Amino acid sequence: MIQNSSAPPRRGRRVHPAWWVAAVAFVALLAAAGFRAAPGALMVPLHEDFGWSTSVMSLAVSVNLLLYGLTAPFAAALMDRFGIRQVVATALLLVALGAGGSVLMTAAWQLLLFWGILIGLGTGSMALVFAATIANRWFVRRNGLVMGVLTAGSATGQLIFLPPVAALAEAGGWRPASLVIAAAAVVAVPIVWLVVRDYPEDRGVLPYGADPATHIPAARATGGAARRAVDGLIFAARHRSFWALAAAFAICGATTNGLIGIHFIPSAHDHGMATTTAAGLLAVVGVFDIVGTVASGWLTDKFDPRKLLVAYYVFRGVGLLLLPLLLSDTVHPSMVLFIVVYGLDWVATVPPTAKLCREIFGDRGTIVFGWVFASHQIGAALAALAAGVIRDGFGTYTYAWWGGAALCVVAAVLSLAVRRRLSGPAPLERAEPEAVPQRDGGAPPTM
Template structure:
């Protein structure tokens, strides 16, 4: 009989297993992304707050200033799909730091402008390119690389940070514009963009494998990414392949309407529209900030719903309710805050970008590993829709003296988005779900 007395050890004498880390580094990366999206979010809203100040100083019309916002929104969207490919090629940290520095430069240079084309160049082109590089591609890439479980929730949280921060900072920026002038506000924006780059340099990591980890909730390592060719070529290849799918056009069309009815119309024109009815700028900016607060709740909840319910049904519900609220909005404006307007702000905040988590989930469902780049193109449609409506609403204001036509048209567009999502229910996925 074999003697095992020297090899067998009592259970209590064995060395203890190393303790599992209490916090997966995925949450650190998500925290850095959250800080970046919050800290950089106020940049896109500033021109809407400066409309009256720029009109008074330079005589520029609402349509001219809205035109700069339109350029910003267009480039914000068109940059997104290339940013996703650039992050795959050169790394998230490098792309995000460069984007923040571009924003800082563009915002800082506006203090020197004297002509409207300079507003187009600085705030339209530079800030548009920089902010677009941290658009949905950033949140989608982080959640796809670092999370196997809780992808919908993390996408919702990061999306809420970007959208809510864009609104929450508006009261501060509005106060700076009123009390210290618009130049002070843009200098603060420029300095904040530079400061936010620091945590990215210190804590951002590219993939869990770089630290010897699996994505959060994964039980096996995802396949190593295969990257060939340039980032631009990959972005265009993905667009070419995705555009053959009906699902892509339905997602892009509905998301274009999402952008038109949020960033393009409400985000850009709510403050001047309220001011037309006698409401102080700081009050209307505070209402937009409240939209941002409730957007955090709504988008995180939408991420939780996306992990559990049919994303297409969620989108149908969101767009239908949004359209109804926009049809009612023209009757709610007044010189002071009234309960019906407060109810609109709460409701619209809950619905503001609740569409993002289910849209991202559907991109993953239909396009698999290319989902971040595909969502970048879908986001491009979102921003193009926003840009078109931002410009048209400014023209409508100059032509008719109010924004009523714009609100009613936006409500009708939401009905079209509902139709797109209904049609999407009849499209079968053509690609396996996979991590990015």
Template sequence: MTRREHLRPWTVVCAAALAIVTTGAFSTLSGLLVGPLHRDLGWSRSAVGLGTLVSMVVYGATAPFAAALMDRFGMRRVAVGALGLVGCGAGLAATAMADPWQFVLYWGVFVGLGTGATAMAFAATVTERWFVARRGLVTGLLTAASVVGQFVFLPVLSAVIERYGWRVAALSLAAAAAAAVPLVWLALRDHPADVGQQAYGAVEFTPRPAPRKDAARRALRVLADSVRTGPFWLLAGTFAVCGASTNGVMWNHFAPAAHDHGMPVTVAASLLALIGVFNVAGTVASGWLTDRRDPRRLLAVYYAVRGLSLLVLPLLFTATVQPPLVAFVVVFGLLDVATVPPTLALCREHYGPDAAIVFGWINAAHQVGAGALAFLGGAARDAFGSYDMVWVTAGALCAMAALLALTLRTPTEAEGPVLT
């Protein structure tokens, strides 16, 4: 393998990471919109939460079909289309939105479709096609890219909202999506065979498979087959808890909860960005560990420690940043999306070549859990005037997920991959 051939898979990873970073920024902006939409348009927090719920559910439902569409039309076309959808949704929200139903349509549906198409099923497809070796590491890197988009830009977006308004922040993200389109189109390639080389770590050249014309039917067939297996429900259940305890509560309610205790929203957003910084380290480390350790035990540890951190969070909120809250940020950041590499590895073990689509459906459960807690968290705040119950509930769910992870049997303990 020449140096140029050696670098090509990593160039594809960089292009995929750019698409994931860009669309990831849309996922967390909704948490910063709760206050401004409540204040400027008079909407209730539960009304904003409904739009967020729809976005997360659409996101989750899109992922498995997007993985199948990549087999039909190619990753490049799907990724560029996703960037167009999120840009359109954000642009319409900034310029034409006045009623809650429009937030559900523009942010819930358009942004949900775009972010779902570049979700972890996209990362799984890139990894499966371009890498034989270092798959855990690449999964960690692409997951980290998602984290960068979701958290690192939060302080900037928060400052923009505070100084110029939420519409300017939405328009800025729409412009970022438009700028990413030509770069992704030029650098991303669908398969190593497109450039006449083999996947990273492969011992022989693999021709590009013919496009599959039954993308939607295949996604549904894989779902129908996988739901008849125990590992699917265990992985979907744990990943639903993952979504509820991260996207559901942290992205949407951490900043408003901190503000309830007197902390400025810009400071709370900076803490979320710091979580994102530690997410990168934690996710890459998790990918490295997944290549070397039992992914079931890794998941159990991640969920158990995350649950403990959420249980103590209500005791840590103050008007200013104190060392205990910083310690929470570090711990939660290291564990936030560390669950992705071991979950994807378990999908690969159990479902073989259908792993990317199965993971897409499992990711749908992640988004349902996230959307449910995003909505219920806002409703709890409206009803009780506090988020305390939300944090305790999320912590208890994590304890349950830790136990579920340990009950999962590996194919080597049974008869081999469930689906082939």
């Protein structure tokens, strides 16, 4: 018997399982995100230890970001085909292997293997398509809010790890810092395995907020995961809105993960600021990112997501334009203001972008969002490499920050060009839903 998730709550009723699944997804995203920001804190110690240039280390980070993005749509299809638990547990183990194995590095090509390939594949197999899959399958009501919370977990994990990673790297070297991140990923594996399920029906309940009179169980995927991912791209590529979303989201990635996430600490170090202080500032970005992204999810449920995107990109562009004037050897009020505003705006773009993918592309929306997210990471990878080259060539990051500001204007214009409905081929046809097994004793178990 399926639990009615839309009925008024009764005294003593337990929390809907969807919220437990969302909570564990938040923890898993937090753990996997740890090493995505660690390079920013470890680049200076690695340079001092091995003498590797900023360009060489930026190349490894670019490979990581690129694989992180390109893996996402295939991971979405794999989750549809083989299950969320299997994919996420494997991804966390890859992150642990890459972070833990990096302590054995002795040559630059090994940096590409551990930082670039293993961690890129592991984090990409979760990424924000994991958040979108949980939000879309388990929630009818509060979908945008849940997407915002899970996005905050993914982004904030990058930043809250920075102070302890930077402190460990400064006190005991970069190797203990890498091992701490590996341990965090390993600890998350059994939690995911015990709590997360693929569909609400697997718990004998409806999605949170679903109307039992009209709800149709989600279609179960059939066919090869790679083929479904490629078919989703081919379908989306025929529509201008996909290219507008992808290009704008590439700029989002360039101006967050690619520029600030990787190069803010080295840039602040160039101005005489201590590495631990700069890492602490990025951690504050992470705190305000939680507020901004959850608020963005709430706003996305109420307002036109395109207008929200325009506002977010404009604010971000102004921040990047002013950043070269704000950097110094100490923390002052104007820098704190920049950190707060940039934190609120860090990944506030994700809930409205995910909602537009769902509105425009229907049942293909999660896989299409995976491809849009791939463009996010392509932009991040290009920006991470370009900023390193600019720093080595000009001796300053100033032109990288100004270039990011100009790109934000382009992203705002592209967001206005998105259409919220398709004018071409019909959305993906739904497969016949599998029968949901009835449970003896009526009420299903809840957590």
